[in-house]
Amino acid sequence: MGEIKGMGRRDFLKTAALSGLALGGAAALTGCAPSTGAEKGASANASAGADVAWDKEVDVLVIGSGTGAFAALVAAAKGAESVCLVEKGTMWGGTAATSGGGLAVPLTYAATDAGITDSKEEVVKYFTNATDGRVDQAVLNSFIDNGSTFIDWISEEMGWKFAASPLFGDYYEPMDGWIPMGRGSLGAADASGSLSAAQMWDQMKAKVEGYGAEVLMDTPATELITDGAGTVLGAVCGGKNIKANAVIVATGGFDHNDEMRAKYHPFKIMATNAVPTNTGDGQLMGMAIGASVSYMDRCWGAPAILTTGDDPEALIAEGRIAQEIAGTDWAMYRGLPGAVVVNKKGRRIGNEAGPYDLFNQAFAYYDTGEPGHVNIPAYFICDAACWATYSLPGHTVGAVGDGEDSYFNETYGGEATDPSEVPAHFVKADTLEELAEKLGIDAAGLAAEITAFNENAAKGVDPVYHRGEKHLDINTTGVMAGSRTDLANPVLAPLATGPFYGAVYVPGTCGTAGGLTINENAQVVNVNGEPIEHLYAVGNCSSGVSGGTYVHGGISLGSGAVMSWVAVNHALATKA
Missing domain, CATH: 3.90.700.10 (Succinate dehydrogenase/fumarate reductase flavoprotein, catalytic domain)
Structure with missing residues (x-):
């Protein structure tokens, strides 16, 4: 590989602006209605695992190609026996691939390279204050502790170099723990220069498939299948029963579900640039089997x-x-x-x-x-x-x-x-x-x-x-x-x-922010706070890491990416 170019201020600013320009492609996507199976209680869940006729069996099943692309990549690269990613829409990467592409991850080499002085204590302080104390401290600590390791890994895996910029830094100023830059919107470059989100996701898809993982487009997940004890055994995807040792849900938000917005949001959200396939499928499937949800009143606001x-x-x-x-x-x-x-x-x-x-x-x-x-x-x-x-x-x-x-x-x-x-x-x-x-x-x-x-x-x-x-x-x-x-x-x-x-x-949004409640391992938990075995959630269908608060640019992608790393490593029982 040729020498990796550093990302200058102008290169990064130009890349970040693609959040507004690249979204034009999303307008052509075909919308899908919320899955009726999940709304009605996921009928397949009534069956014991032994009674299900499985059409496919895999080690790791990832549902959604936005931040789920990171989960599929980590699983494939770290030796999962078989990986299958299903995407409801026809465009790889969903809303993530039409974004600015910046990842919000604290305490990375990108911040150090920019001369930023920061610490875990300051990050925790900022998140806690910016979220009015709503953030889950265990999940936040997991995000912080794993973030730098993930950035090091994906930089090596993909040949990317991340750089910090003052553009879209910490949003809650002046909150105790705030710093001007170094945590939000880390932009990626490779040997060719700055990378847009679309380029990043195309490269990840090539890597995922290069490892032998299967990618199924236009394949909506409609139900989670459990055994009598509530352990997740797999999911119904595109009408097929796929068995998996781990199911990682990354289906995005519920922007295009009028009923869910009316139920959970405190005021009208009238516009969104999230892809039309974001109809709350992951949240609904999870709730149908007893999953807890958190921060459903929040969104990543984009007027x-x-x-x-x-x-x-x-x-x-x-x-x-x-x-x-x-x-x-x-x-x-x-x-x-x-x-x-x-x-x-x-x-x-x-x-x-x-x-x-x-x-x-x-x-x-x-x-x-x-x-x-x-x-x-x-x-x-x-x-x-x-x-x-x-x-x-x-x-x-x-x-x-x-x-x-x-x-x-x-x-x-x-x-x-x-x-x-x-x-x-x-x-x-x-x-x-x-x-x-x-x-x-x-x-x-x-x-x-x-x-x-x-x-x-x-x-x-x-x-x-x-x-x-x-x-x-x-x-x-x-x-x-x-x-x-x-x-x-x-x-x-x-x-x-x-x-x-x-x-x-x-008022608008680039994604709703609430979803299935996760713990520090990115495991989905039930209403009693107990992990639902073999079920994980990342990205906008999960409760995330920031209490539903847009603490700085790129928090949706950054948290989804890092928690994908956490989920896969937990599922594969490997050391993160």
Whole structure:
């Protein structure tokens, strides 16, 4: 293998941005309804193991090719007698393969290479504080203790080199234990340079199959099969009974299950870029055999400019979700100079330059005076200067900032669209009053809010939400905005010049965060906290390692990968 290139700041930033760009492929996936077998109690479970006619027998069965790809790779590489991975959809890797590809793992060589000083005590402190104490300490310790070993192993196995970046670092600032970078979104490179998530997953698939493991696409798992004592013997996959010594469930979240979102989430989630096959199958199959679930009220928040043409009021009333790709706002829209997000009363709802998950939580505010979630939906608003300077969904300006070195150009550059052409999901108005009328915002409230905002923004300050004061504001949103030096604050500018532009802005997700409760071995436990023999869960169908909290970029992939390592090593009774 040729020399592995280190990943520079710009390479990593470009790779991370694929979270927004690569998702276009997910839009073509065909949705699948939740498995009726699991909902009805998994009829095959009524049969004793001896009564089941097995169509296939394997050592390790992995259900799902997102973070489950790591489990299949570890099992195949570490000598499992036979490995079978089944994927419900037709696209390998699911939502994971359309993400930014960064893995959140603490205390790795990547952090050391970047000169980061950190410790297990500080990591535990940060996770505990950021999650309000909801994190399972045993699971967290397992994640921390195994993370560095896993990164060392997969770096050797795949020929990857991971690098830390200040982009998408710790999100809960300032929490005790917080550090600016080194834990979140470790990006991978190989001899050819930076790797996108799609490239990483393609390479893992080749490795998995190279070891002789079987990959079955378009093969949904519908039931877990147990014996009379509750031990998992296998699963029904694609209508076939597959027997396994270990079943590792990695089916993702329940974004596209309207009933489950309504049951478990405290406020409406109206958009998602998770693949349509994420319908809670793993959670439902596990619950059908007595598994406990945790953190089902949480999601990996990713708010969005609604570009799909869906009526937001209909989404709310009918409890539906939009498959939103283009408008997902990682940090590149709401925090731009000359832009804000307001509610129907015209009031800003949070620090627009803050992390996407934190901003998503602003939608949860409940108005006790006029009962309801006053921030749902909200509205993205920008002025003519912002519109002329930055690309927005359906609107491309071409070059931005400092020419070829601009992150924004590398990531979102392209042939400029006609600035006079306004995409259907935006409205245009000569005045803020007219814009308020078109969007259904209280005009007087909006005028007062923008007047106060503009006076402070001209000075580079935000006394209300402190926009631009935090490390991530500057090193993520500020970078997205071109790291401008012509402003007193790189993420603040007044909305001063008409015409003005507005769009519906809604709570969204890149995956739900709750699922089957796991212990420190990634074993699924029952309602009494006892392990269900031979059953493991990783990724978004599990309770994870962070108490359902998006502690930093890449926690979904990072935790799923590390706990896949933990699960397989426990299942194979090998030393991790």
